Amino acid sequence: MEEHTVTILLLGDERCGKTTFLSRISQGRDNLAGRVPIHLLKDMDQPYVFEIRSRKGKYRFEFHDTSSPETWRLLEPNLVVICFDISQRLSLINLTRVWVKEFRTTFPAGDVTPMLVLGLKRDLRSETDPNGIIYPQEAYAVAQQMRADKYMECSAVTGELLPEAFDDICRTAVESVSEHGGQSEGGCQVM
Numbered sequence: 001m002e003e004h005t006v007t008i009l010l011l012g013d014e015r016c017g018k019t020t021f022l023s024r025i026s027q028g029r030d031n032l033a034g035r036v037p038i039h040l041l042k043d044m045d046q047p048y049v050f051e052i053r054s055r056k057g058k059y060r061f062e063f064h065d066t067s068s069p070e071t072w073r074l075l076e077p078n079l080v081v082i083c084f085d086i087s088q089r090l091s092l093i094n095l096t097r098v099w100v101k102e103f104r105t106t107f108p109a110g111d112v113t114p115m116l117v118l119g120l121k122r123d124l125r126s127e128t129d130p131n132g133i134i135y136p137q138e139a140y141a142v143a144q145q146m147r148a149d150k151y152m153e154c155s156a157v158t159g160e161l162l163p164e165a166f167d168d169i170c171r172t173a174v175e176s177v178s179e180h181g182g183q184s185e186g187g188c189q190v191m
Helices: 020-026 068-075 089-106 136-143 162-176
Strands: 003-011 048-054 057-065 080-083 116-122 150-153
Touching: 003 020, 003 089, 003 136, 020 048, 020 057, 020 162, 048 150, 048 162, 057 162, 080 162, 089 116, 089 136, 116 136, 116 162, 136 150, 150 162
Parallel strands: 003 057, 003 080, 080 116, 116 150
Antiparallel strands: 048 057
């Protein structure tokens, strides 16, 4: 069985939910639904490694987060997931003003590296100021403008849509090391 190592980089503002997302998925598939408390991973434990087997082979997914170490700019990611906090409008604004630009200028292969957009903290959508809430259709439109391959959202705290988001990331990661690459053929997909 063929083995592949896939480097996945999560970009996004501090406190947008990246570490909580990675902490939840690190607890295994049975805990994706949010039934057990989250034990937060430490930044120094990077990369967070997940090994997955599929019909196409064995995959070692190495997830890196921008919060630490600062050497993330030296990576050559196979997949980039740009994250934002659904309950914070500034986080969505920074998606385009900061993180897409950072991705495209830091990584020379950015034109062919698949880019996904992940809205986090879905559970906080109803608790915030109505003027600050980002609804799926607005975030999807931003993802389309960015030329992202997919838009997803989930809550790591409650587990809502977490298995689906993780599966979409894994599918794209597997495709990213295939012969034709992981980019979509055109247009952003909603997952």
